[in-house]
Amino acid sequence: MLYLLITLILVPLHKTTSLNVTQNNVLLIIIDDLRHLSEETINLPNIKKIANKGVYFKNAFAQQAVCAPSRNSMLTGRRPDALRLYDFYSYWRDTVGNFTTLPQFFKENGFETYSVGKVFNPGPSSNFTDDYPLSWTHFPYHPSTDKYKDAAVCKDAITKKLQRNLICPVDVSGQPRKTLPDLESLKFAINILSNRNSSTPFFLAVGFHKPHIPLKFPKQYLDRVPINKVEPPKHPSMPRNMPLVAWHPWSDLRRRDDIARLNISFPLGLMPKDWSLKIRQSYYAAASYIDDLVGVLMSFVDRRKTIVVLTSDHGWSLGENGLWAKYSNFDVALKVPLIFSAPGIPTSVVHTPVELVDIFPTLVDLSGIAHNISKCHKNEKSRLCFEGKSLKSLMIDGSQKYGNYLAFSQYPRPSAFPQKTSDRPRLKDIKIMGYSVRTKRFRYTEWVSFNNKLFTMDWNIIYGLELYDHIVDSEESNNLYLVHKYKNIKQYLSGLLRSHFNRNNTHIN
Numbered sequence: 001m002l003y004l005l006i007t008l009i010l011v012p013l014h015k016t017t018s019l020n021v022t023q024n025n026v027l028l029i030i031i032d033d034l035r036h037l038s039e040e041t042i043n044l045p046n047i048k049k050i051a052n053k054g055v056y057f058k059n060a061f062a063q064q065a066v067c068a069p070s071r072n073s074m075l076t077g078r079r080p081d082a083l084r085l086y087d088f089y090s091y092w093r094d095t096v097g098n099f100t101t102l103p104q105f106f107k108e109n110g111f112e113t114y115s116v117g118k119v120f121n122p123g124p125s126s127n128f129t130d131d132y133p134l135s136w137t138h139f140p141y142h143p144s145t146d147k148y149k150d151a152a153v154c155k156d157a158i159t160k161k162l163q164r165n166l167i168c169p170v171d172v173s174g175q176p177r178k179t180l181p182d183l184e185s186l187k188f189a190i191n192i193l194s195n196r197n198s199s200t201p202f203f204l205a206v207g208f209h210k211p212h213i214p215l216k217f218p219k220q221y222l223d224r225v226p227i228n229k230v231e232p233p234k235h236p237s238m239p240r241n242m243p244l245v246a247w248h249p250w251s252d253l254r255r256r257d258d259i260a261r262l263n264i265s266f267p268l269g270l271m272p273k274d275w276s277l278k279i280r281q282s283y284y285a286a287a288s289y290i291d292d293l294v295g296v297l298m299s300f301v302d303r304r305k306t307i308v309v310l311t312s313d314h315g316w317s318l319g320e321n322g323l324w325a326k327y328s329n330f331d332v333a334l335k336v337p338l339i340f341s342a343p344g345i346p347t348s349v350v351h352t353p354v355e356l357v358d359i360f361p362t363l364v365d366l367s368g369i370a371h372n373i374s375k376c377h378k379n380e381k382s383r384l385c386f387e388g389k390s391l392k393s394l395m396i397d398g399s400q401k402y403g404n405y406l407a408f409s410q411y412p413r414p415s416a417f418p419q420k421t422s423d424r425p426r427l428k429d430i431k432i433m434g435y436s437v438r439t440k441r442f443r444y445t446e447w448v449s450f451n452n453k454l455f456t457m458d459w460n461i462i463y464g465l466e467l468y469d470h471i472v473d474s475e476e477s478n479n480l481y482l483v484h485k486y487k488n489i490k491q492y493l494s495g496l497l498r499s500h501f502n503r504n505n506t507h508i509n
Helices: 002-009 045-052 067-076 102-107 144-148 181-195 219-224 273-298 356-367 392-397 484-504
Strands: 025-031 055-061 112-117 167-170 202-208 215-218 306-312 335-341 348-350 407-413 432-438 442-451 456-469
Touching: 025 273, 025 356, 045 273, 045 306, 045 335, 055 407, 067 102, 067 356, 102 112, 102 202, 102 356, 112 181, 144 181, 167 219, 167 273, 181 202, 181 273, 202 273, 215 219, 215 273, 219 273, 306 356, 335 356, 348 392, 356 392, 407 484, 432 456, 432 484, 442 484, 456 484
Parallel strands: 025 202, 025 306, 055 348, 112 202, 167 215
Antiparallel strands: 055 335, 306 335, 407 432, 432 442, 442 456
16 A cells, blocks of 8 residues: 555655755654544554654643644644634634744744645644744745635435535546645655755644544555444443533534435434444544555655654544534544654653644654743743743653643533534634633533633533543543542542633633
């Protein structure tokens, strides 16, 4: 399969080696909608190979389980509340502050910076330019076939027509321009790595779009995931004690031609079991496809001189608790792979909870570039400060003596009862914010009143509480907030949650 991919994407290349590099290069790989996948679920050998030569954080979490807020948070080192971005329609430099980004930091310190594929979320949230020229030396590259990402190019087995399906295995040679967007991005990134002869160090961010829906990938990847080997979710229905505000109706799946044909009741209907298996199979196949692309990309990387980071913007629900896609505060929607591989850093596996907002300060720390960046304080307007923390100490010895590591996330809702805009409410419609904290053992969430004009929360108006114990319930299907023996745990976690978000927000008591 790797040989096939190489023949699909590569033109003759003459690989050159950068001379006299004094700083390590940086390669940031962002895979869209890639949840944390266990080896028992699907074998991803190329991502595993990076992990085996680096530090694999097995409990890494996004700040918000949707693209633009998560990516902007990761790339600025600021949380969604600091950026005041919970949807796709505002640009932080215009609305909040002229905050420095991760690539901008490296650019201002002498690096040549490149963006390939989906790095920032394209559109208003990155000023329709992917934050060029402030973040990037070169104009960001987007594949020419991006325009077909939602086109009717999926051959439907029932109608025999081309449709806009969710499940979309394809013959690449029959696709527009005989390629796919991620193949184009890979080819462009390889050309950068192969044809640079500059002694200037580089920061290269490569964003692969799959397994984001539609689940469109070369059809041969289905052979790697036989349908009879695909396991259904252990808890495919909504738990009775789940607060309705935690549910979202996965509208983006429902509007795909093949899923719309199923006439699933809105908003609480469940995916039929046979389709659950088909979607899970196609998601795993798409992930396997991207794993192969990562393998090809890494074959052009000089690991002796390059810091490599691989992650995703958020996870993706695959039918757990009846939910699909992202748009929630559940582990499956927030948990992502996070791997750092850097010269001089020993290999290890870290189970401590960490966050995507930690990537920026960690890369600054690993780079060795002198800086005077501080921790952000309440209402901080500094051009450059961090709300995350460097993970370098954890990477060196895996110790927790450097602090109490927790992961904080959030998700907005327009109402307590699910509606069409519950998945992705616009700022003007947000009435409720779900604030969540993840420890090694527990996830605790409070859904509270939110003022979308003042950007304030009222902890006294509560729409739902959730407490999950991962020792006995890894899929978060048993809400324990009313169980008496957890009363003290709930109070402790509530204090942690409120203290954290109150430090960083103006709030109503």
